[in-house]
Amino acid sequence: MNVKIKLSDTLRALSLGALLLGQQAFAAVQPLDRVAAIVDNDVVMQSQLENRLREVRQTMAKRGAEAPPQDILTQQVLERLIVESLQLQIAERSGIRITDEELNHAVAGIAERNGMSVEQFRAALQQDGLSFSEAREQIRRELLINRVRQRRIAERIQITDQELQNFLASDLGRLQLSEEFRLANILLPLPEGASSAEIEQTLRKAADLYEQLRKGADFASLAMSHSASENALEGGEMGWRKAAQLPPPFDSMIRALAPGEVTEPIRTPGGVVILKLQEKRGGNTQVSEQVHVRHILIKPSEIRSEAEAQRLAERLYERIRGGEAFDELAKKFSEDPGSALNGGDLNWIDPNALVPEFRQVMADTASGQLSRPFKTPYGWHVLEVLGRRATDTSAQMREQQAASMLRNRKYEEELQTWLRQIRDEAYVEIKL
Known part of the structure; x- marks a missing residue:
């Protein structure tokens, strides 16, 4: 049956x-409670439905939105709970879990984004008549659902080489992959029809601020003190702007700057502006450092304690310093299956592909030098830096960015298709 x-x-x-x-x-x-709907091997309870309806009404009220009629709203919220239940059941069958540490981190992140501590977040929920424990459980459910979606939707999205090349060659692709700048600004306003004296006074003030900035004054502090821009209290922070979105002469002036530099004062219809280039990314040239490195990995195990693994790594370090060949010792002792047979050689590698502990020691070790034994989550290592080089990875970076954009574009479409599929295949009985 x-x-x-x-x-x-x-x-x-x-x-x-x-x-x-x-x-x-x-x-x-x-x-005290009753079943609102049977959903495969789970149920949606009336209390769940009423709690979610209350949350939805409160959210709508805060936004000043008019709620739909009661029967329509109830139907919409119940359908949402049904689809959530189906996804949570998939998570259960797939062994997907959210640890308490992950949940605590997520709760703290939500509180921080709302400008609160966790305790303030708890108090705000109670003020709205919501239980903190119920809110935590809802956050856990949402994390589980997001993880299920990432796994199930990712395997449905395929990007062909032809799609990738077509996107790179399109006007939209060229625009979205063009150079970007993270900017900050200081605006000294000028009223419409300003007199020559007002203009002269504003230009003198702008020149004085520019000179202070050239001598090392903090841009954010000057923006908060003098700027009339709406983002002045954020230190003039404007966020990221595409090169194509900047009007002349800002586009050419910004392109000529290095990160950290500022433009000379620029007269605009609204006043006088000074821009600071915080960061830049994208564009036609992407140069990244690659490091040629080799290592020996010693892992703790059931037959080798942490202390024994450390001592073995230290003995190998002393043997290499004493003149023994690194590659021969790596072949004999290293427990990294990907590099041991090659004498521990990882070849040319992007530091960002490595765990932070390994990356930091590698950065602190000069070319041709050997590191002292150090620990990462994988075990104890000894590494040797064989060389460093700057490599133009523009084409690779552009393809990675394009593939990511295409996946994001397909994600929502695939998500809705998948949600309809699991809903159509489920056994659902409404008990209301």
Whole structure:
């Protein structure tokens, strides 16, 4: 018998049993909760539905939005809970879990984005009539659902080489992959029809600020003190701007700057502006450092303690310093299956592809030098830096960015298709 039908039949039997208790027993026992919907091997309870309806109404009220009629809103919220239940059941069957540490980090992140501590976040929820424990559980559910979606949707999205090349060659692709600048600004306003004296005074003030900046004054502090821009209290922070979005002469002036530099004062219809280039990314040239490195990895195990692994790494370090060949010792002792047979050689590698502990030691080790033994999550290492080089990775970076944009574009479409599919294939019985 189908397990979905079994659950439904069980609930029907429970309802029938309650009726057989008799009128007196029925009058004495008041149900605290009831089933709103059966969803495969799970149920949505009336209390869940009412809590979510309350949350939705509060959110709409804060935004000043008018709620739809009660029956329509109830139907929409119940359908949302049904689809959530299906995704949570997939997470359970797939062994997907959210640890308490991950949950605590997510709760703290939500509180921080709202300008609160965790305790302030708890108090704000209580003020709105919401339980902190229920909010935590809802956040856990959302994290589980996001993780399920990432796994299931990722395997449905395929980007062909032809799609990639077509996007790179398109006007949209060229625009989205063009150079970007993270900017900050200081605006000294000029009223419409300003007199020559007002203009002269504003230009002198701008020149004075520019000179202070050239001598090392903090841009954010000057922006907060003098700028009339709406982002002045954020230190003039404007965020990222595409090169194509900047009007002349800003585009050419910004392109000529190095990160950290500022433009000379620029007269605009609204006043006088000074821009600072915080960062730049994208464009036609992407140069990244690659390091040629080799290492020996010694792992702790059931037969080798942490201290024994450290001592072995230190002995190998002393043997290499004493003149023994690094590659021969790596072939004999290293427990990295990807490099041991090559004498520990990792070849030319992007430091960003490595764990932080390995990356830091590699950065601190000069070319041709050997590091002292150090620990990473993988075990104990000894590394030798064989060389460094700057490599133009523009084409590779552009293809990676284009592929990411195409995946993001396909994600929502694939998500909706998948959600419809799991909903259509599920056993759902509405009990309202």
